[in-house]
Amino acid sequence: MKDTVESFQTPDGRTIGGVMMEMKHITLRFGGVVAIKDISFDIREGEIRAIIGPNGAGKSSMLNVISGFYHPQEGEVWFHGSRRPSMKPFQVARQGIARTFQNIALFEGMSVLDNVMTGRLTQMKTGMMAQAIWWGKAEKEETENREKVEKVIDFLEIQHIRKTPVGRLPYGLKKRVELARALAAEPKLLLLDEPMAGMNVEEKEDMSRFILDVNDEFGTTIALIEHDMGVVMDLSDRVVVMDYGKKIGDGSPDEVRNNQDVIDAYLGVAHD
Amino acid sequence: MMPDQLLFAMEVTLNGLMAGVLYALVALGFVLIFKASGIFNYAQGVMALFAALTLVGIMDGQVPFSHLINAMFGTDIHDFGWHVPAVLAIALTMVLMVGFAWLVNRLVLRHLVNQEPIILFMATIGLAYFLEGFGDIMWGSDIKKLDVGLPQGLNAFIDDTTYGWFGYGFFIDNLDIVATVIAALLVTGLVLFSQYTKQGRALRAVADDHQAALSVGISLNFIWVLVWSVAGFVALVAGIMWGAKSGVQFSLSLIALKALPVLMLGGFTSIPGAIVGGLIIGVGEKLFEFIAGPALGGATENWFAYVLALLFLVFRPQGLFGEKIIERV
Numbered sequence: 001m002k003d004t005v006e007s008f009q010t011p012d013g014r015t016i017g018g019v020m021m022e023m024k025h026i027t028l029r030f031g032g033v034v035a036i037k038d039i040s041f042d043i044r045e046g047e048i049r050a051i052i053g054p055n056g057a058g059k060s061s062m063l064n065v066i067s068g069f070y071h072p073q074e075g076e077v078w079f080h081g082s083r084r085p086s087m088k089p090f091q092v093a094r095q096g097i098a099r100t101f102q103n104i105a106l107f108e109g110m111s112v113l114d115n116v117m118t119g120r121l122t123q124m125k126t127g128m129m130a131q132a133i134w135w136g137k138a139e140k141e142e143t144e145n146r147e148k149v150e151k152v153i154d155f156l157e158i159q160h161i162r163k164t165p166v167g168r169l170p171y172g173l174k175k176r177v178e179l180a181r182a183l184a185a186e187p188k189l190l191l192l193d194e195p196m197a198g199m200n201v202e203e204k205e206d207m208s209r210f211i212l213d214v215n216d217e218f219g220t221t222i223a224l225i226e227h228d229m230g231v232v233m234d235l236s237d238r239v240v241v242m243d244y245g246k247k248i249g250d251g252s253p254d255e256v257r258n259n260q261d262v263i264d265a266y267l268g269v270a271h272d
Numbered sequence: 273m274m275p276d277q278l279l280f281a282m283e284v285t286l287n288g289l290m291a292g293v294l295y296a297l298v299a300l301g302f303v304l305i306f307k308a309s310g311i312f313n314y315a316q317g318v319m320a321l322f323a324a325l326t327l328v329g330i331m332d333g334q335v336p337f338s339h340l341i342n343a344m345f346g347t348d349i350h351d352f353g354w355h356v357p358a359v360l361a362i363a364l365t366m367v368l369m370v371g372f373a374w375l376v377n378r379l380v381l382r383h384l385v386n387q388e389p390i391i392l393f394m395a396t397i398g399l400a401y402f403l404e405g406f407g408d409i410m411w412g413s414d415i416k417k418l419d420v421g422l423p424q425g426l427n428a429f430i431d432d433t434t435y436g437w438f439g440y441g442f443f444i445d446n447l448d449i450v451a452t453v454i455a456a457l458l459v460t461g462l463v464l465f466s467q468y469t470k471q472g473r474a475l476r477a478v479a480d481d482h483q484a485a486l487s488v489g490i491s492l493n494f495i496w497v498l499v500w501s502v503a504g505f506v507a508l509v510a511g512i513m514w515g516a517k518s519g520v521q522f523s524l525s526l527i528a529l530k531a532l533p534v535l536m537l538g539g540f541t542s543i544p545g546a547i548v549g550g551l552i553i554g555v556g557e558k559l560f561e562f563i564a565g566p567a568l569g570g571a572t573e574n575w576f577a578y579v580l581a582l583l584f585l586v587f588r589p590q591g592l593f594g595e596k597i598i599e600r601v
Contacts, residue, residue: 090491094489106484108480109479109480114476118488119488121488121490182487
């Protein structure tokens with residue numbers, strides 16, 4: 001598959017490239033329940049792509065398909081121009097796709113620093129035997145990884161809690177640590193599952209800023225799920241709208257906002 | 273000059289500490305697997321037995337399955353007639369234990385993903401009986417002598433020194449001293465491995481949260497093979513120590529039972545707990561036998577550890593160092 005669309009500039013001057021990932025006719029069933037029904041959309045290099053929809057629309061299921069936690073019964077996932085075979089989550093992670101979870105999946109017993117270091121596992125090349133025998137090389141690698149991790153920690157402003165066990169942190173900070181761990185992997189594609197769920201206004205503003213900064217500074221492509229429509233519209237370049245497992249809208253925030261189906265299904269027909 | 277009774281009690285305590293090290297070694301294998309996968313591996317003791325059997329078999333050039341082969345083909349072969357040096361035999365045994373770890377994951381655990389802990393526990397009971405029978409068929413059931421060249425017998429230096437100090441020489445077995453040193457090295461190695469290596473960090477990650485571990489690119493299968501291999505290695509070390517001390521025999525698998533009270537004391541999830549628990553049980557049962565044994569008719573070592581564990585279960589169910597685990601077992 002060749003990139004079908006030329007790259008273009010966003011109003012704020014960022015460059016959005018060709019198609020990085022394409023979902024083609026994805027259908028996912030759990031027994032008799034259809035969670036995702038024949039959905040297709042793409043994610044372009046460098047963009048912030050949002051998937052929105054009411055509760056139970058199948059947003060998280062879609063994210064889980066992308067990250068390999070679920071395997072769709074029908075449809076194809078294309079990544080960097082080739083069809084992706086059925087993969088386990090750890091294999092997807094090694095392809096450069098990092099993610100966060102709606103309910104936060106951190107290593108509670110480990111410090112913030114150690115948690116973020118696990119994000120580097122996909123980047124560490126030295127094997128176990130080499131680590132045991134050739135200690136020097138492993139040590140050099142560890143140092144390099146430490147530097148990268150410290151950068152991410154600085155970037156997300158969590159230096160002051162580096163040594164704190166994650167289990168003791170408040171919710172908002174845990175979300176940030178999870179983002180740091182995902183970023184430490186230097187992913188090509190970053191998947192965020194409701195990054196602002198359960199946050200207060202101030203925390204939401206912080207998180208929005210971090211998401212924009214990550215995209216801006218590192219050029220990371222981001223696909224995020226949100227259910228708070230206002231936040232998403234400000235953040236994203238393009239939006240997919242899902243309802244009851246179906247795609248009911250796809251386009252720029254403005255297009256989506258004015259789409260009658262979206263207004264009816266997502267915001268409710270009762271408005272005005 | 274100290275009174276004889278006190279000196280004797282000191283000697284008993286020292287011997288108890290040494291015995292405790294061996295208990296701790298077996299318990300350590302349990303903790304490793306439990307921490308990483310939530311499985312209580314009933315087969316840990318049998319793994320130690322199997323490792324020791326295999327080690328002796330390889331060293332003595334025994335033909336594996338010779339009874340079976342002889343019975344089926346009417347031949348009369350028993351050994352290859354060579355002797356393999358201890359170091360090489362230990363390495364070969366270790367390779368076999370890694371193979372065993374891989375097979376356990378491939379044939380058993382992989383099919384039981386997401387099952388209740390009790391199901392996994394039952395599977396390891398099955399594994400224990402299988403391995404015991406397999407070890408019997410493979411290497412025969414006779415008691416074997418294991419001599420990998422570790423020093424044995426009275427440590428003359430300690431005997432002389434203490435005689436010089438107290439007028440009473442302590443009897444400490446060289447083998448126990450070696451076991452203590454090796455156990456200390458092993459534990460240090462394990463701690464360094466888990467704190468400072470990539471695989472160690474992955475292992476701790478898996479122990480903490482499976483889903484999160486997958487999302488950072490850790491293969492659970494690889495980690496489980498790794499953990500079972502490390503547990504196999506610990507079993508091998510324990511098997512060598514116990515085998516050298518009291519011969520390689522099938523009652524060796526019963527030491528696994530002594531590891532249970534050790535774990536209840538120390539907590540199932542704590543490596544320091546396994547060590548401290550082992551030492552407490554080792555010293556406790558020796559001292560108790562020394563103090564109360566004569567009044568109670570002796571042989572208190574058979575039950576003391578279990579009664580102590582029972583008390584712990586009543587008053588501190590998570591053990592000395594453990595974390596909320598009781599609902600998981």
